[in-house]
Amino acid sequence: MTTSHSQASWPQLLRVALLGTRQSGEPVPAVLATADTATSEDREQQVLLAAGALALMRRAGHQLPTATVATPAPAPPDPLPPLGPLGxxxxxxxxxxxxxxxxxxxxxxxxxxxxxxxxxxxxxHLLRHAKQSVETAAVLEPVAGTRGRWLASLNPEWKSLLAPPDTDAPDLQRWETGTLSERRAWLRSRFRQDADATRALLLVALPTEPAKAQEAFLEILADYLHPDTEPVLETLLRARGQEVRRQAAALLVQLPGAALVERLWARAKPLLAVKRGLLGLGKTTLDVTLPPTWDKSWLADGIEEKNDQYAYYSGTGNRATPLGPSAIRLGNMLALLPPSRWTTHLGVSAEELLAAALASEWVVPLLPCWAISTLTHQDADFAAAFLKLWLHQRPTLQKAHADRNIDWAALTELLPVATRQELLLKPILLRVRRQEPNWTDDLLQLPTPWPRELTTEVLQSLSAKLTNSATLERFHTDLFQLSYFISQHLAPALNPTDAPLVETTLLALPEVHSTFQNSVHNMLETLRFRVELAASLAEEARN
Incomplete structure (x- = not known):
C-alpha cells in the first residue's frame, strides 16, 4: 500500500460505505492487493475486507504516515529468553x-x-494494556525487552511507556509547556536519570507553580529528598494551598537536622510529661497540657489553625465528640515529630508510652497521631509496639474510638517479614481457632504466603462457617464480610503448593449458602491459576 493510499484509506472507505457501493463512484481503497482489480460485483466484499484489514493494522500499532518515511531498522536481538507456551x-x-x-x-x-x-x-497487546493501567506500566520496562522498547519507539502513544526520554531542547520544552500529567511523567523519568540535576531544576520552579502542580511535584520529590531541599520547603510552609503546606511540613521533618523539627520540639516538649507511682512502681501515666491559642507564627512551624486531617473523635461509646482546636494542634505536632523523641525525653519504652496514651483521656489524638508519625519516620520499633497494643488491647482501643484512625496494615508493612510472623502468628492463630469477632480482618496483617499451619486452621474455621451458613441468613454483615474475604483475600494469601489441601477441604463441603458459592468458585479458580503461574516461571525457554 502506497503512502498516498494509506493516508486516504479511512475517509475514502467511509464515503464508499455511507453512500453505498452502487451509488459511490469512488474505488475501494487499495488496502489489499486484490482491491485494485475489484469488479462491481464484489465491491461489497472488498469494502468489508478493506475495513477488516485497516482495523487489524491499527490494532497492531500501525500509524498512518504523514509524509514519506524510511523503513525502521529491525529490532535488535534480545538477550533475555521469552516465556514458554504456558507462560x-x-x-x-x-x-x-x-x-x-x-x-x-x-x-x-x-x-x-x-x-x-x-x-x-x-x-x-501488553503495551495497549499498560497505556490504561498505571500499575502495569510501572513494571513493564524490565520484561518488555529490546523488541518491546523498539516497538514502543515506533508508536507515539506508547513511546512514553518505554522509550528513553530525549535530551534535546524539545524534551525540556515538555517540562516547560506540557500538561501536568506530561510534566509529572517527564520529572519521574529525569529523576531516574540524574536525581541531583532534576532536583535542582524542580526546586527553582516549585515556588512559582500553581498549587495543584506543587502538590503533584512534592509527591515525586518525596522519593528524592536531600538536605538542599530544606530552603524551598521552608518557603512552601507559607504557600496559599493548605495541602501544599502539609506536604512541605511532612517532608521537612524527614530531613536530618531540619530546623523545623527543633522549632516544633520547642513548642511540643512542655506539653507531655510522665508520672510514675511512688518509688517508680505502678503504671506510667501521661500528663497532657493542651497547646496555647494559635497565632500566625504557628503556620511557619507547619501547624494549621484548622486542620481536618486530625479532626478525630474522642470519648467512649455514643458519647464521643469531635476534638477541639487545641487538641487538633497537639495532634498536628505529634504527627510531625519523630516518635523516638518522646521515648528518649520521657525515659520510657515505646510500649510504655503507647500504653500510657491508651489510658489517658487524650488517647485521641495521641495514638492516631503517633501512628502517623511512626509511618512518616519509618520507625519499626514503634510499629511493633502499635501491633502489640492492637493484639492485646483491641476492645479498649475500639471503645475509645482510637483504632479506626490508625492504618494498621501500613504499620505492619514497616516490620520485616520474620518479625511480623513471630509477633502476629500465634495470637492470630488463637483468634482463628476461637472464631473471635473480625478474625478474618486479623489475617490481613500477616505476610503471605501463609504457613501451612495457619492455612489448615483457616480452612477448618471456614468449613465450620460455611457448613452452618444457613444460620447466617439474618446476619447480612457476616455474610458480606466472609464472602468478600474468600473472594478477594484468601487465594492471594495461600501458598500455591497448598492448592490440593484447599480443594480437598472446600470441595468436600455440602452445598453452601448461595452467597458463598460464587466466592468459593472464584477463589478456587484463582488458586488453580496461581499454580499455573508459578509453573510458567520454571518452564524451559524455547527458541
Missing part, C-alpha cells in the same frame, strides 16, 4: 480475564525476577 497462555489470560487482571503486575515482577521477558506475540 504465554497465562499472560494472555491475565490481560483479558477480569477475575485475574489484578494479578498481572505481580506476575510481571516475577517474570523479571527470573530473567524472562514477554513473548514478541503479546508485546502490542
Amino acid at each position: 504465554t497462555a497465562c499472560l494472555q489470560r491475565l490481560m483479558v480475564d477480569e477475575l485475574f487482571v489484578d494479578l498481572l503486575p505481580d506476575y510481571l515482577r516475577q517474570v523479571a525476577a527470573v530473567g524472562r521477558r514477554v513473548p514478541d506475540s503479546l508485546l502490542a
